[in-house]
Amino acid sequence: MSAWLEIKDLSAKVGEKEILKGLSLSVGKGEIHVLMGPNGSGKSTLSNVLCGDPMYEVTGGSVTFKGKDLLAESIEERACDGIFMAFQRPVEIPGVTMTTFMKYALNARRRAAGLSEMDAVSFIKRLKIRAKAFDISEEMLKRPVNVGFSGGEKKRMENLQMAVLEPDFCILDEMDAGLDVDAVKVAGAGVQIMRGPERTFFVISHNIGFLREQIKPDFVHILVGGRVVANGGTELMDEVEKNGFSRFYKEA
Amino acid sequence: MAEEKLSVRDAVSDTYKYGFTTNVASETAPKGLSEDVIRFISAKKNEPDWLTEFRLKAYRHWLTMAEPHWGMIAYDPIDYQDIYYYSAPKTATAPKKLEDVDPELLKTYDKLGVPLQERAALAGVAVDAVFDSVSVATTFREKLAEKGIVFCSISEAVQLHPDLVRRFLGSVVPYTDNFFACLNAAVFSDGTFVYIPKGVRCPMELSTYFRINAQKTGQFERTLIIADDDSYVSYLEGCTAPQRDENQLHAAIVEIVVMNNAEVKYSTVQNWYPGDKNGKGGIYNFVTKRGLCKGVNAKLSWTQVETGSALTWKYPSCVLAGDNSRGEFYSVAITNNYQQADTGTKMIHLGRGTTSTIVSKGISAGHSQNTYRGLVRMGKGAENARNFSQCDSLLIGGSCGAHTLPNMVSANPTASVEHEATTSKISDEQLYYCRQRGLSAEESVSLIVNGFCKDVMQKLPMEFAIEATRLVAVSLEGSVG
Numbered sequence: 180m181s182a183w184l185e186i187k188d189l190s191a192k193v194g195e196k197e198i199l200k201g202l203s204l205s206v207g208k209g210e211i212h213v214l215m216g217p218n219g220s221g222k223s224t225l226s227n228v229l230c231g232d233p234m235y236e237v238t239g240g241s242v243t244f245k246g247k248d249l250l251a252e253s254i255e256e257r258a259c260d261g262i263f264m265a266f267q268r269p270v271e272i273p274g275v276t277m278t279t280f281m282k283y284a285l286n287a288r289r290r291a292a293g294l295s296e297m298d299a300v301s302f303i304k305r306l307k308i309r310a311k312a313f314d315i316s317e318e319m320l321k322r323p324v325n326v327g328f329s330g331g332e333k334k335r336m337e338n339l340q341m342a343v344l345e346p347d348f349c350i351l352d353e354m355d356a357g358l359d360v361d362a363v364k365v366a367g368a369g370v371q372i373m374r375g376p377e378r379t380f381f382v383i384s385h386n387i388g389f390l391r392e393q394i395k396p397d398f399v400h401i402l403v404g405g406r407v408v409a410n411g412g413t414e415l416m417d418e419v420e421k422n423g424f425s426r427f428y429k430e431a
Numbered sequence: 432m433a434e435e436k437l438s439v440r441d442a443v444s445d446t447y448k449y450g451f452t453t454n455v456a457s458e459t460a461p462k463g464l465s466e467d468v469i470r471f472i473s474a475k476k477n478e479p480d481w482l483t484e485f486r487l488k489a490y491r492h493w494l495t496m497a498e499p500h501w502g503m504i505a506y507d508p509i510d511y512q513d514i515y516y517y518s519a520p521k522t523a524t525a526p527k528k529l530e531d532v533d534p535e536l537l538k539t540y541d542k543l544g545v546p547l548q549e550r551a552a553l554a555g556v557a558v559d560a561v562f563d564s565v566s567v568a569t570t571f572r573e574k575l576a577e578k579g580i581v582f583c584s585i586s587e588a589v590q591l592h593p594d595l596v597r598r599f600l601g602s603v604v605p606y607t608d609n610f611f612a613c614l615n616a617a618v619f620s621d622g623t624f625v626y627i628p629k630g631v632r633c634p635m636e637l638s639t640y641f642r643i644n645a646q647k648t649g650q651f652e653r654t655l656i657i658a659d660d661d662s663y664v665s666y667l668e669g670c671t672a673p674q675r676d677e678n679q680l681h682a683a684i685v686e687i688v689v690m691n692n693a694e695v696k697y698s699t700v701q702n703w704y705p706g707d708k709n710g711k712g713g714i715y716n717f718v719t720k721r722g723l724c725k726g727v728n729a730k731l732s733w734t735q736v737e738t739g740s741a742l743t744w745k746y747p748s749c750v751l752a753g754d755n756s757r758g759e760f761y762s763v764a765i766t767n768n769y770q771q772a773d774t775g776t777k778m779i780h781l782g783r784g785t786t787s788t789i790v791s792k793g794i795s796a797g798h799s800q801n802t803y804r805g806l807v808r809m810g811k812g813a814e815n816a817r818n819f820s821q822c823d824s825l826l827i828g829g830s831c832g833a834h835t836l837p838n839m840v841s842a843n844p845t846a847s848v849e850h851e852a853t854t855s856k857i858s859d860e861q862l863y864y865c866r867q868r869g870l871s872a873e874e875s876v877s878l879i880v881n882g883f884c885k886d887v888m889q890k891l892p893m894e895f896a897i898e899a900t901r902l903v904a905v906s907l908e909g910s911v912g
Contacts, residue, residue, distance in 0.1 A: 230867050234859070254866035264867055270860040274882025283878060284868035291869065323882065340868065 181243045183208045183379065184348065189240035190405075191228045198224040200405035201240065208347075209376040213390055213416070214383045216402035217424050222383045223267070225402070226350045230264050231257050244348070259291035263346030265337035265369065267353045272324035277336060278306060280324045281343050288344060309342040312372055314365065331362030338369035349373070350381040355389045367393025387420045401427045459648070460517035466490065469617055472517045476586050481597060489606035489616035496610045502773035503802040503834060504742050506678075506715065514680060516618045518648045559584060559623045559639045571635065581626040582637055585653055588624035595626055599657055603686040603723045603750070611682040611717040611744075615651045619684065622652035627662040627693070636892055638667040649680040656686070658693040660726065665696040667895055678706075678741060682717045691726030691753065696734070698891050699747075700899050703739035708797075708909065710769025713741025720747035721777075724756035724785075732759040733776065734890045736899040738906040741770060746804065748777035751785035751816075758787040761887040763899075765880070765906050766799030766831070775805040775836075780813040780846065789820040792884045795831035796910035802834040809846035816846040824854040825883050827876060827910050877904040 184206040191199040199221045206212060214222045228235050229242065231254040242249040249257060272280065286296040297305070310320060313335045325333055334354055341349055354366040367389060370380055382394050390396060391413070399415040400407050401424070408430045409415060418426070460471050469490055473483040498509070559582065575582050581592060588596050606616035623639040641652060658664055668685075681703060689695050697720075706713025716739075722731040733747040749758025760776035778787035787807065795801040807818045824833035839848045857879050865875035880903050881888065888896055 230863075232863055234863075254863065255869050255871050258867050258869040266864065270858070270864045272861055272865070272879055272882055274885035275878055280865075280868075280878070283870060283874065284865075287869040287871070287874060344868065 181246070182206060183245065185241075185243040186225075186229075187241045187243075189225070189228065189242060190238045191224060191235045192238055193224070193235050197238070198235075198405050199228065199240075202402070202406050203240075204400060204407055206379060206381075208379055210398060211370065211374060211380045211382065211394060211396045213394065213396040213399045214381060214402060215385070215399065215416070215419055215424075216427075220402040221405040222402055223352055224405075226264060226352050226381065226383065229257075229350065230254060230262060255287070256291075258346075259288045261347040263341055263344060263349045265334075265341060265349065265351045265354055267356060269325045269333050269337055271326045273326055275324050276321050277324055277339075278303075278320045281306065281340055284340070285344055306343060309339055312342065313339050313368060315339055330357050331359070331365060334358065334362065334366045338366070341369050342373060347377055348379050348381075350383075352383050353385070354382070355384055355386045355393075363389055364393065370394055387416050390416055403427050403430070458519050459515045462515055463512035464490070464514075464516055464618065468516055472618060472620065475517065475519075476589070478589060479593060482589060485601070485606070486617050489613050490618075492607055493610070493613040493617055496613055498610050502744050502804075503800060504744060504771040504773050506742055506771075509678075509680060509715065511614075515648045516651070517620055519620075559637075575633070575635075578631050578634070579628040580631060580633055581624065583624055585619075585622045585624045585655060588655075592624070592626070595657065596624065596655065599655055599686065599688055601686075603688060603721050604684050604719050609719060612684055612719040615653060615682050615684045615719070618649075619651045619653035622654045622683070623656075624654075625656040625664065625666065627658045627664045629659045630661045631659075632662065633664040636665050636667055638669070640669045649682065651681075652683045654683070654685040656695060656697070657688045658690060658695045660691040660693060662690075662693045663695075665892060666698070667892060668697070668699045669702070669895075669898075678713060678715050679704075680715050680717070681740075683719070685718070685720040685722075685747075687722035687731060689722060689724045689726065689729040689731050689753075689756075692728045693726065694730040694732075695722065696732045697722070697747070698895055699733075699735040699737075700891075700895055700902065701735065701737045701739050701743070702902055705739045705770050705906070706741040706768065708768045710741070710798075713770070714739065715742045716740035716745065717742075718745040720745065721750065722748070722758075723750045724753050724758065724782075726753045727755055727782075729753045729756040730759075731757070732761070732890070734759075734761040734887065735763070735774075736884075736887070736891070736895075736902065737762070737764040737772060737774060738902045740772075743770075743772040743774050745774045746776055748779065749787060750779045750781065751787065751813075752781045753785075754782040755784040755786075756782055757785065760787075760789045760791070761890045762791045763794070763884045763887045763903075764792070764801055764803075765794045765903060766796070766801045767906055767908075767910055768797040768799060770797075770799045772800070773802040773804055775803045777806040777808070778818055779806075779808050779810070780816040780818070781810045783812065783814040783816070785813060785816045787818045789818070789822070790886055791820075791822045792887055793822070793824045793833055793835075794827065794880055794883065794907075795824070795833045796827035796907055798830045800832045800834070802836060804836045804838075806838045806840070807848050807850075808839075809841035809843050809848065811842045813843045813846045816843065818846075818848045820848075820850045822850070822852045823883070824852075825880065826854065826856045827880075827907070873904070873908065873910075876907055876910060880907060 182205040186204040189199050189202045216222055282302050315335055355363045384390055399411055401409040408427045460468050469486050604612050606613050627633055687695055703714035724731050731749050737743055751758050758778050764772045764774050766772045791803045793801040793803055803822045809816050822835045826833055835852050837850050862875050881900055
């Protein structure tokens with residue numbers, strides 16, 4: 180019986196460059212995991228490989244998600260199975276409003292789950308309640324997807340999409356990067372509002388204050404050279420804060 | 432909200448859903464083109480002598496002309512003697528009432544989603560349905576007549592309003608204009624005639640629905656719209672054809688005359704059969720559309736969504752003669768597989784203070800070629816005239832082509848012409864982002880393309896906007912992955 184999410188000896192490359200080199204990790208339902216590590220250690224690569232980004236080629240290992248072979252599924256199948264990525268730099272889609280985009284996404288997932296599509300009135304209701312929680316105005320919902328948004332607004336919108344789509348495995352890739360103090364607080368709101376026994380989070384960040392105050396993780400993993408070199412709790416964050424990654428380099 | 436009724440999944444599940452054929456007995460002219468065939472058509476329609484002469488003059492001139500080949504479209508030579516120039520469903524010569532229309536034909540339009548049953552018709556749309564060469568039904572005529580509006584087939588207009596037809600037919604597009612317009616003048620079979628009297632605002636959308644059914648048949652319809660002083664009309668045009676392996680010729684003319692302070696909005700959703708994914712079959716669409724803003728403050732707006740046809744050669748134009756008159760052209764042209772489109776507009780500024788706006792969105796996928804060709808001409812008298820043009824191209828995949836050929840000529844130093852152009856591709860990042868949220872690759876492309884065309888789609892009347900949004904999805908099927 181494998182874990183809810185079981186990553187075994189996963190290797191992946193981008194172009195000719197091997198980035199993940201036999202990474203293993205077991206994750207349970209309802210847990211909050213933090214991934215830390217120096218730049219280039221494979222945190223973002225792992226996230227994108229789990230989502231199925233075609234830029235990366237899996238060269239070995241396996242990933243089992245809810246008992247299924249995740250790597251055999253398309254990007255959208257994985258998304259409909261509950262995997263969600265809050266992007267560090269979400270891309271712009273001119274001419275498509277945030278509202279339309281989220282409605283299409285939600286209905287695609289409902290169809291995949293064998294449910295009927297949500298009608299406009301119910302959807303708008305669902306959207307407005309959640310938008311309020313992230314301090315997003317109706318005007319922002321009418322703007323095209325990520326076009327002309329500030330860094331903080333983009334993060335709020337990623338959070339909102341997460342709240343509207345209600346995935347059960349959320350990956351947050353450097354949600355706090357490049358934000359001022361107030362915006363960092365808003366970035367953490369997604370985890371705070373959505374955490375619960377039915378939902379698992381992967382949070383990637385270098386900001387220990389953010390992780391400690393906003394995220395409050397159950398588990399911390401240190402990645403170096405495309406592998407997990409240490410598993411533990413918040414004490415690993417304390418150690419990184421004090422000494423950096425030097426000890427873990429040696430272990431790698 | 433237009434998108435509410437759209438289900439992209441439904442839309443992409445069928446390729447060309449209008450490709451069926453209707454079994455009706457039809458009456459055709461002998462194959463090929465000659466003075467006899469033209470006399471046959473004219474006689475069939477019981478036309479006055481002046482019109483028969485008009486046709487024959489055009490035919491004789493056509494014999495001296497050569498098919499134009501400056502467009503960026505390549506095709507096998509057309510054998511003009513291998514085409515039937517007249518085909519009419521036998522039962523539908525002149526139905527007076529809807530009850531008289533062949534039930535088979537009503538069923539056809541029902542299948543196409545065109546509301547001919549007035550009681551079931553969408554509020555505010557009057558329809559003229561043209562099947563092969565003849566108009567089979569025109570709805571809401573009596574209601575429109577109360578306001579003095581004439582909305583009928585052009586054949587009827589020749590009988591009922593000969594003075595109007597004689598005065599304006601060929602006044603905007605003379606038979607000498609170009610090869611295909613000349614051919615049309617010789618053999619045009621039917622089409623729609625609209626006259627909006629002085630000071631009348633047409634209370635509903637007027638619409639013509641063109642359908643090619645018969646095999647080896649060309650369709651040569653001719654539409655004439657006259658908006659008298661201070662009037663307004665919004666007119667819609669839709670087209671489909673059965674799926675056939677051969678190429679069928681379609682050479683139409685639309686002429687519009689806009690008087691003082693009048694306004695005409697002309698919208699087209701062109702969905703002729705585009706051919707199969709290997710480029711076999713499809714309609715050759717050679718169309719001349721032109722409007723004359725004759726009066727002061729006259730306004731003419733063309734909006735087109737072009738998704739069908741194997742070949743498209745079409746440049747809806749505005750001649751801005753009246754002072755302060757205004758021309759607009761909003762276009763979305765989508766080509767996929769082996770489709771070729773060479774389309775754009777001409778804005779001819781003659782009067783003082785005339786303005787024009789051009790927004791063109793070209794989307795190419797598969798092995799298709801998509802060309803924007805435009806002309807903005809500022810005449811000597813075009814004091815302080817202004818034009819703004821924006822031409823954006825979007826490429827999907829690496830085997831298609833997009834070309835932008837804007838021409839600008841100015842003979843007046845006070846006139847200003849502005850042109851902006853962009854070319855972009857759907858990025859891998861955009862596709863990844865959409866798919867990560869749960870959309871399939873095709874749904875993602877359709878959403879991104881609809882976003883790209885939004886400025887133009889918004890110009891369409893609501894009912895057409897829904898249809899057009901669906902069409903975007905259908906015509907891009909198979910363009911990714």
